Amino acid sequence: MLIMKLVNILVVACAYFTNTHAIASTSHQKKVSITFDDVPIHGEFTLSEQSLRKINHQLLDTLEKHNIKATGFVNEGHLKNNPKLLRTLLSDWKMRGHQLGNHTFSHISYHQSELKIYLEDIKKGAVITQEVLGQKKQKYFRPPYLHAGETNESQHLLHNGLKMLNLELVPVTMENADYIYDAPYTKKLTSKEINAAKNYKEQYLAFTEQRLDFYESASLNMFETNIPHILMLHVNQLNADSLDDILTSLKSRGYQFQTIDKTLKHPIYTQPTQAFKFGIHWLFRWDKSRDNKVRWATEPEPSSDAFTAHNRAITILKKETSHVPVD
Ligand SMILES: [Zn+2]
Numbered sequence: 535m536l537i538m539k540l541v542n543i544l545v546v547a548c549a550y551f552t553n554t555h556a557i558a559s560t561s562h563q564k565k566v567s568i569t570f571d572d573v574p575i576h577g578e579f580t581l582s583e584q585s586l587r588k589i590n591h592q593l594l595d596t597l598e599k600h601n602i603k604a605t606g607f608v609n610e611g612h613l614k615n616n617p618k619l620l621r622t623l624l625s626d627w628k629m630r631g632h633q634l635g636n637h638t639f640s641h642i643s644y645h646q647s648e649l650k651i652y653l654e655d656i657k658k659g660a661v662i663t664q665e666v667l668g669q670k671k672q673k674y675f676r677p678p679y680l681h682a683g684e685t686n687e688s689q690h691l692l693h694n695g696l697k698m699l700n701l702e703l704v705p706v707t708m709e710n711a712d713y714i715y716d717a718p719y720t721k722k723l724t725s726k727e728i729n730a731a732k733n734y735k736e737q738y739l740a741f742t743e744q745r746l747d748f749y750e751s752a753s754l755n756m757f758e759t760n761i762p763h764i765l766m767l768h769v770n771q772l773n774a775d776s777l778d779d780i781l782t783s784l785k786s787r788g789y790q791f792q793t794i795d796k797t798l799k800h801p802i803y804t805q806p807t808q809a810f811k812f813g814i815h816w817l818f819r820w821d822k823s824r825d826n827k828v829r830w831a832t833e834p835e836p837s838s839d840a841f842t843a844h845n846r847a848i849t850i851l852k853k854e855t856s857h858v859p860v861d
Contacts (some may be wrong), residue, residue, distance in 0.1 A: 542781050553848065555767045561611070562788075563788070563790055564760050564761070564763075564788045564789045564790065565762035565763070565765045565789065565790055565791075565792050565796075565797065566589065566604055566708070566763040566764070566765055566784055566789045566790075566791060566792070567604075567605065567607075567754050567763070567765070567791070567792055567793060567794045567796075567797040568597070568604040568609065568761065568765055568767070568772075568781075568791060569604060569605045569606070569635075569676070569704065569706070569766050569767070569794065570593070570604060570605070570606045570763055570766075570767050570768065570769050571607045571609060571637055571676055571678075571766055571768050571769075572587060572607070572609050572612070572637065572768050572769050572770075573590075573606035573608045573609070573623075573624070573627060573634070573640075573769050573781065574590050574608075574612075574613065574619075574620065574623040574624065574627075574769060575589065575590075575612060575613075575769050575770070576713060576716065576768040576770045576848075577612040577641065578598075578713065578716075578717060578848055578851075578852075579717070579848060579851035579852050580852075580855040581720075581771075581855065582588075583616070583619055583768075583772070586619065586623065586684050587619075587623070587768070588774070589769060589770065589774040589814050590623050590626060590627070590769065592774035592775070592777075593769065593773065593774050593777055594626060594630050594632075595784045596774075596778050597630070597632070597672055598630060598659065598779040598780065598793065598833055599778070600781045600785075601791075601844070602791045602839055603631050603633070603793050604632045604633070605631055605633040605634075605635055605674060605704065605793075605794045606627050606632055606633070606634055606635065606658065607635040607636065607637035607676040607704075607770070608634055608636060608637055608663045609638065609639070609640075609641050609659065609678075610637040610639050610658075610659045610660075610661065610662050610663065610699075611636050611638075611640040611641060611658075611659065611716065612641070613648070616721060617662060618647050619768065620662055620676075620706075621665070621666060621708075622668040624663055625666050627814070628667060633673070633674060633793070633794060634663050634666065634672065635665060635672065635673065635674035635676060635704065636656055636659055636660050636672055636674070636675045636676075636701060636774075637659065637674055637675070637676050637677075637678060638652070638655045638656050638659045638665070638677075638678055638797060639655045639656070639658040639659030640655055640659075641657075641678045641733065642655050642678060643678060643679050643681045643693060643830075644677055644678075644681045644682065644683065644777075645683075645684050645686075645811070645843040646681075646726055648739055649688075649691055649692065649695055651689065651696045652692075652695070653699065655699075656699060656701070660672055660818065665680075666759070669671060670699065671700065671820065671843050673700070673701065674701065674702055674703075674704045674794065675696055675699075675701040675702065675703050675704065676703070676704050676766075677703065677708075679694060679813040680706060680813030680814060680815070681807075681809075681813055682703065682807075684811050685811045686809045687811045688809065689807070692727075702798070703817035704764065704794060704798070705751070705807075705815070706764075706765060706766040706802065706815045706816060707761065707764050707815055707816050707817050708745065708749045708761045708763050708764065708765040708766070709765070709766040709767075709815055710742040710745050710746075710747065710767070710813070711719065711741065711745075711835075711836050712737070712738065712767055712768050712770065712772060713768055713770065713844075714770070714771055714836045714840050714841060714844045715735075715737060715738035715741070715836070715840065715844070715846045716770040716771060716772035716773070717843075717851060718734050718737055718827070718844060718846070718847040719731050719734040719738070719768070719772045719845035720845040720847070720851065721765060721847035721850060721851055722734060723771065724854070726850075734843070735772065735775060735776055737840065738772060738776060739779055739780070739783075741834065741836060741840075742783070743783065744834040745833075745834055746783070746787065748765065748833055748834055748850050749815075749817060751804070751822070752828045752833075755818065755827050755828055756817065756821055756824070756825070756827050756828060757802065761800060761802045762792065762796070762797040762802075763789075763797075764794065765784075765798055766815075766818075767771070767780075797853075800840065801837055802820070805820055805823075805824075806810065807819035807820055807822040807823055808820075808822035812820070818830055819826070
């Protein structure tokens with residue numbers, strides 16, 4: 535009898551806990567979509583075919599480990615001389631259930647192109663991707679450099695141009711300047727300075743945490759809630775080796791991962807955005823078109839040492855890898 539009583543108390547207690555927990559998790563659940571620019575590789579310097587395969591497979595394996603369906607924005611131009619490899623890598627992304635969006639053919643800036651030429655470059659950048667997608671139509675677009683129109687008018691013209699191509703622009707609300715840290719990291723790996731490489735990775739992960747803290751507090755400040763975020767990463771060696779840490783950190787912050795289709799349904803993604811001359815995320819744009827609540831000057835930036843290391847590594851890597859016959 536006593537045992538039955540105890541079991542009953544336990545059952546009631548568990549039900550109470552589950553209910554409370556369910557309410558808490560629906561009302562405060564943080565959500566994020568993971569997106570990658572420059573699929574199948576960020577193009578600041580050239581890497582071997584073997585490296586490209588390894589980087590893409592590492593990223594796809596980590597996404598699978600965390601049960602995430604991501605969106606990759608494709609630059610077909612970077613592998614224009616190796617369409618076979620491009621087709622294979624894009625097929626891998628598709629087979630693992632990820633979306634393949636458009637990132638123009640030649641990674642051009644909208645702010646330095648005529649709209650007609652820009653839209654042609656987008657169409658040119660969808661040829662092999664569409665072959666890989668088959669029946670499924672490409673739906674999403676991410677502008678290189680996040681250049682989405684310097685004026686409200688040019689922003690509007692791009693929006694209409696994309697609509698004609700049945701593409702939707704995918705904003706960014708979180709980014710971590712990964713490309714700044716990737717070049718010195720890769721350089722140290724190629725010269726077998728493993729500890730030095732590890733040091734850049736640690737700097738990168740610490741910087742990512744600072745940025746995540748900032749974006750969460752900016753979102754709370756602006757909307758009194760953490761909106762469903764869109765994280766932008768690039769396909770590179772550093773992210774291949776760091777993605778597991780980044781996703782684990784997002785999970786421990788309480789984030790659930792969801793597809794871009796779901797995130798874009800949130801009303802915030804229909805809000806007007808301030809046109810801007812420079813490539814910047816959408817939290818800034820929304821804030822500037824609303825109440826200007828956030829002190830953007832306090833947004834963490836990579837140190838000047840990180841920029842110097844990036845520039846130095848790029849120069850060396852460009853020289854060292856100019857013979858690599860991928861591009
Ligand atoms: Zn890009």
